[in-house]
Amino acid sequence: MITGIHIHNAAPQNEEWKQLLIQTLPERSPFENGDTLAFSRLSGRIMGTPSDETDYYIYLYELSQMENMHILSETLDKTIASDKFQAVQNIHMLNQKENGLSVNRLVAFLDRDQLIAGHSNPAMHRHIRQSLMKVLQTFITSHAQGTNDPDFRRLLLDIVKWSLNHLHPWMEQADISRQMPRVIWYGNGTKSNIYFLYYLMLIGCDVLLFHPEGKDLMKEIDPENEHSFVYTYPAVSSLEPFPNEKPERKSTVAYRSTKELDTILHHEGSQLYKPWQFRGHEPVAITLKTTYDELFLLAKEKAFIRPNFLVDRKRVEIPNLFAKVNGISANKKEYWDRLHTLVDYEESHVVRKFPFTNEVTANYQFHYSHCLTKEGDIDPEKLVMSNVWQYKHLPEEVQASMAQRISSMVRNPKFLTQGTETLEQVQLYLFTQAVHLQPELLRLIQTFDYSQTIPKLILYHTEMNGELTRSDAAAIYFLNELGIDIILYNPPGHRDIELFIEENQFDVHWLENMVFQQEFIEPSPLRRFFNRFTK
Template identity: 30%
Template sequence: MEKNSLNNLEINSVNLEINEDIISSLKTEIYKRNGFKYNSNVVTVPNYFYRFIGIKNSEKEYYENLYRLDKELRKVGPSYIRFSEGLNKDISIRLQNVLNDIWIKVFSAEVIDVSLIINLISDNGFFPQIESKVLLRQIENNLKGLIEYYIKSNELINNDDIKLIVNYNMHWLYTYSKELFEKFDYTRINPKIIFYGDISKAEVFYLILLSTLGCDILYFNPENSGTFKEIDKFNSFSREIVYNVKAEIKPFPSNMDDRIKTTAFSAKEELDKTLYTDDCGFYRPWQFADYNVEAVTLNTTYEEIYIWIKEKANLREGFNVKGSTVVIPNIFSKICGIHENIDIYWKEINGVITQKFTKFYNELPIMDVVHLEYGKFDQVYPDNVFSKFNTTEMINSSWWKYKDLRSGLQRNMAEKIKDLCLNPIIKNVEHEDLRDLQVDIFSVLINLDKKILELLQSFDYPEEVPKIVIYNNEENGKLSFEDCIMLSFMDSMGVDIIIYNPSGYNDIENFIDPEQYDIHRLENISFKLHFKKNSDKKKGFFKNLFNS
């Protein structure tokens, strides 16, 4: 069946059991989920609707996991929405006026006629303007069914209750449907919602409606169950997981992530005692050559850059070996401006660029413009609903340029290329279709130059960390889109990256997700400041004596 042809069918949503790896569950494409099927009329979309009440372990871990989940789902794009301060309740005056007229007609009868409500709303054109007429019709039918269910399951319901729920749901359908459903391919990635904190009955109703249309819904509340029981009293639409620990609702975490935050250097001696034990700290050369690489960017102060940049990987805070994976703490920092004492600035830069396995770039861009490799991308990731990104096919292809590199490195490179294509951290500045952006990224990463490859080939993971240092004074060219793709890739491979920009102008900010790197700002800025190589020589004994 051709791509998107299933979108002409009605959705039958089935609530799946979620596993411990929530992120993996949510990112699994629909056709790979248990229960996916279709016939000539209906496509069964397995989705998740879970309510997590309370805290499983520690509060710190709870909010770290929430932040990480949100961060991963943001990669889905506009079909993911997080609500942490409730839904938009600013109903337009025009909608309010039309709805008030509708309710006058509805409440004039002895019994509420739900069909009349839906028909009057439809006649006034207030259902969302979406391309799929089948989906639009299903939204109308599902809304009608849910209103009828709510009325029948609540004996003491009053007119104001129904009016409030319907008014808000019409507003939210009109507000959010386009971004949620516009690119919904019923076989691939379905729309996703995280709702955190207190929730009203109308908001519960809206989440239930979205779940019946195939959306994944996760509700988190560390304190209580909210108002779900008033709408879904029999857990007919959602599953609830309750933990024993309860805590007050705090603001949704805004700056936690899976990056390792260093302690002050005064704690480094204690760290060394931990590292140099019998079971870790000493490794054979190339012991981990065939291991997987997981780079975790250090979140440092400015001063700590010059401490950690000199350390081997296995002496850095956070280095670890987990099974067949080496966790490498690396640095990705941009330094804006200069010191008041310019000599200190030059000394710091020269101290970094003279280290082992360091590539220094003083002329930009680094990468040449590449030919877009649509054919090769289609070969490893065909554009159809059942395709997977085949890294083995890529490595074994005739056009793979990295065959001379060690095998374990090739495998790691292929996996990182796959990850950066499927989960781009590069900004879509041209607002391309996702596949076009993926081809942009892919085309750069299969055409890396020899100097970049030498850095990777020289990297014995527990030892000296290779480095890319860039000096950008706005006169020596500009960092390009292709450069930033390459830098993101090298960061994912555990390479240290430092960008010096004395003027403080944007460069990587234009193309790379800001959560991937740190920015440090010095006291002053300087425009068109040419790089100065350190030429200080040690003074002789007599020169020191007579110039003291």
């Protein structure tokens, strides 16, 4: 008679998980079947796809044809009997009335009303209850309002539904000393989906989550991989429907070899990057602190050559420049040669008249509020789908990057308040200006291949060519967030960008002479002629 349950978490190497998945519990190690039933469960997150994604979908289809293999993402039964629904409602109302029941009492009420899966073996029945308690406690720990969180009612109802519709019949049919239920989840999932899969893992079911785009659905619940392993394929693919028929193998041996070689040569750490390889990644600016001389040495280097360039499966950390040059150096020829070099770069956009943006004064509070999450941050997906979004003509990846950086910029702005302005008003201001960029600034963003040449915004500002306004500063701040190089020249050394952006966000280089009424000196025709043939 089994009186205790002890579960080990399998930690397969490489693709050993494929073999473990088809093994019975006695074939796995460790295994013990005495007073205590001890076995290894296989719980993992399979990220991305192999070089040939056809093989990936063939494997998924073959899994779906195996006996006692449950493709839960495709078969999820969301129905619930009215009496069970009312019982859950009553427990939830009691939870609200008492301002949060303890986990023990919650599970006791659920068990009393037969709202959770059970088992004929008392030890397994007790284990199922204890696993549910761990799941609910995990939710409470990670949500400040605990069981009073707005998502808790939905989570509780969904776990009850899926426990009765899936887990209970699976456990009734399973020989727990030979094979626990085997569950496959494919693609995206809701919070309730993820917590239910976590519940299955704790019980001891084999659970594998597949996501071809490389999204880690379990990261927040299991950040240390304590309950599930992570296996990462070398490539990522778009999220296609789960294969209901076996895909045809159309790729040739040469094609698969080319894909494998491409993966080896152009992976994130290879430094042999293809054009636009990271267009789907989120750009994150890592603004470098440099000396005045280093500024010009680094400006000519591509992003992946610069120090601190880093790329992973989702993000590109771009070492960019953000500097202000006050005054003019004693060696005027060197000063103008360096400035002309920056201006002559093909990827440079030069501003010599201010303001160079149009300030938006309309009230965008409604649009801003509509894009916020419950936590008060901008949801990039909501922003891109909103009526206020002006950039739908741009490639989807560019839109996603812009929306992500707007969210990041607004969440923790390094932008100065004006007068009695509040932080919330600053956030609204940045949001409003960021969704109305000028066409020439959009071109800088759209032509930015994150690992390659970095676009440059070169600004030449004197006391004679207008005032650098707050909307100009907001645009500069946003471009810096995207990783674009920004160099602002101010020959008289007057304050301009410092009035709007925190000074620790950019370098300030003071040259020897403060010069007034200094017109911009155009590069000589001879210089432009030679530059044309040296590019």
